[in-house]
Amino acid sequence: MLKGTLRVFALLVLVGVLTSACRGNEENAPSSSGNGTDKFVTLRMIMPGDESARMREFVDNELNARLRQDLNMELDLTYIPWANYQQKLELALSTGERYDLFWYGTPFVSGYMSKGYIQPLDELLAIYGSDLISNIPADNFKLDQINGKQWAIPSQAFTSAGKFTSVLVRQDLLESVGMTEIKTIADLEAFYEKMHAREPGYYGYLETDRGQDILWREISDRNYSMLDEQQLFAVDEDTGELINYVESDLYKKSVQLRESWVAKGIIDMDLVGNPAAKIDQENAGKLLFRVGAVSRAMENLQTAQKADPNARLREYYLSPDKPKYIIAPSNEAYMIPASAENPERAMKFMNWILKSKENYMFIIYGVEGKDYELDDGKIRLLTNDQLMYEWMWRNKNYFTAPTIVDDKVVDDMLNNDDNAKISKLFGFHFNEEPVKNELAKVLTVYKEKFEPINFGLVGYDEGYADAIQALKKAGFDKVFEEARSQFETFREQMNDAHE
Template identity: 30%
Template sequence: MKKNITRMFMILLIITSLIGCSSNNSNSSTNATTDKGVEADGEIVKIKYVVPGTEQKDYAEVFQKVNEKLAADSVGVEVEKVYIPSDAWDQKLNLMLSTGEEFDLFHIMQDRTPFSSYYNRGALADISDAIEKYGENLKKHIPDDIFDGAKIDDKYYAVPSYWVEMASEGEFNIRRDILRQNNLEEPTTPDELISAWETVMENWEGANKPYFGTSADFDPVSLHTTILHRTYDSFPFTVRDKFFYVNQNGEVKSWIETEEFKKDAEFMRKLYTKGLTNPDILVMKKEQVSAQLDNGDWFVNLGTGGSLKSLKKNNPDATVDDIGVVWFNPDKEYLRPLTFKNGNAVPTNSKHPEEAVKFMDWMLASQENYDLVQYGIEGKHYNKDGDKGIQAINDPDNNDSPGYKGSESQNGNVNFMRFDLENSIPENNQVLFEANPDAVNSVAANFAFDPTDVRTEYTNIISEASASITPIYMGVQEYDKAFPAALDKMKKAGLDKVVAEYQRQFEEYQAKD
């Protein structure tokens, strides 16, 4: 009996061995990586994509479809989005980068924290080779002059999102229906805007006052107080990296020490003292600001955020023509302060930089791919409306909004974008999503400041400006009374040293051109 058992066991081992050899032999000829970098045995690399915002109700269902399409297209990549609330974005992202947490792709907002800031911290991977190998569609659908803005020392450290014409900086939205209701003309100067706003505020019958919708900051690009700059004799100029005034002659100055900063602050002071900004402006969260705009309780929006759907919530008779675009001094030059506004980058701690690039390239490989990522599942989240139109399908269990909507500011592209032909604002579409042939780039649009040699001072002035300069710039404190002490604190924090280093680097940058 024991001999029989032993014999049977030996036979089983031989059979198992033969099966294993057969399996290994069959795989050995197909285990090599294909031209697309996909393992033929079906191995898929999972990447984590970190973005600001709140997870959509149907995110899991949509990205299951995204990953199925990625697999069907043999990309060899699976994507998981990781959402971070907007008000915690900077703090949480910086912590993830500093602690070496593993993720593979993250969103960049150039007007908030430019990619050069992450580069200077050593947080960005060089993705030049990956773009060369796997970025065919990225290079096809993102113009060279915009893509070049993501380079440092001729190497790519980000992928721009070509979703907006940056020369739109300097315009604002206004409610023309409210102008008509109050027998007002469209304002052509900042003082006319304030006067009209006072009248609107006095006559407003809604539950929520149409305050200036913004959270507090000291950066005019972030706040879009750049609308004022077209009214100054010194325009065109831009403010880079929050602290540096740069005009088209290449002159660099400390922004907060300019007359232009003072004029901005005085305008904001008028808004505040006349009750046109929320009395709690210094502690307003972005979610509160978004809620105000989404409810249609606004008169002026610096930037473009109006839509007919939100306007109709409290104004059922509203039409798309009730929101208009205004430029002060529209005959002046149109300036792009940055070549691109948003983008995505790969952190140095990513183990899958090539897969991150493959995913971004795949999104622009077809309209079908783009639609799935940006608009969700056709027939459930949207229906097409002609070649470039879209009709959202609202979900009653999701606040009567689609259960899924991607973010084109995060990874959109004008070559694939669809528009809600019924609810989107025609003037906004033209300004934002059509190239302005008369626009020019700022001479500093592609300049990347490296604060390594003044890192301590740069960190200190950012912290000090948030505490001392923001209340002045937002108009809560009077410039003449508060600015001298605030400037003294900024000088002690190292402002002069940082500005001098910026000037030195910018002069070297211009000399290379």
């Protein structure tokens, strides 16, 4: 039923449109092999990650040897550490540096389009992207369509309901203190207290830059989904109404809970606002729980086991009987900058990844026999160094589970979308252009005044009145009215499409 709902929901049947265009244009397209008419190019790409020796060695040697053969190109890959990724990426985009391809989350596509950082991809996708179209559902492409144009490639095609509303825990440590699962906020608090009493070096935190959605599942009897990364607005899934989150009772309950977690030590004041330090502590195996992402128990296991070979991870939903919502089938977006020198080759490179399972396995896992081996249909990793992040390109047509991941975790992922619902936000993009000046001021105030409250560093009773006054002075009401107006228009269009 879910698949049928998605098909009905899609306004544009992208596969049919683009496949037709692809057939019509491929005859005139240059060859994608090294023996064709393409000149040799160096494709400059930006990716997040803390580069290991094997990551660099693989790109410079085995990967580039294959790319020279197949696409007459080589990859100049710049890794930016996660803690600095957004800042340095946006600096490169805003100054027009000559990069050809980069990754970021779907919520950033609309803003980067509005700022002129990226270019539309319709023609490139139609000519060079036949394998992308074949292996990524049309509904996923719809996520990155704005004003009738395609602005990014939604590279992941896997289960996605409830993404970023689950909590990821160290399952081995949970069991070591006599607990088996997490269902409530009280369970999380008990887990921390038991571990802290045994060894104070461990800490538990829920990321303060996101994760409110996890708590909403329990602290409200209603169902809400966050509009975007800015955390200003949410939708009431029961009524379809866009709500002003920062002025809601839901916001008050969320931040007061986090305030109590600071007092208990669950949120470590020394780590708040210091992403690099938090990542270092997680990499050292000292993290008890964090925001989940449907498949983060698999994605983060390799890192966790570097610090502790016995580490096991699992994701849970608070109030597990409440529904999960699909807001975006893929949160992963590959974009081509407006200033790119080699946009055609960038699209060919992305298409090459999904052209065959061989290519997919190669760029994600490396060289069989050196970086991995197959064991009864599963991947056995022979190195702890990740190459291309598997989750960025996870595809149901090619997915192979690692041997180190519990079968229960694999089942959690594969069955995650069972009985899920489509979010009222599905397919909605907030066009920031009409209020871009006000929004810039609002976000500056939000960072200064609201983030300390969100983090639990400033008490709600102490800081909220001043914060909301400053936010309104910056133009918040105008931004909210514009967002609500656009959302209401979107909902009317959706209703008309279903009649």
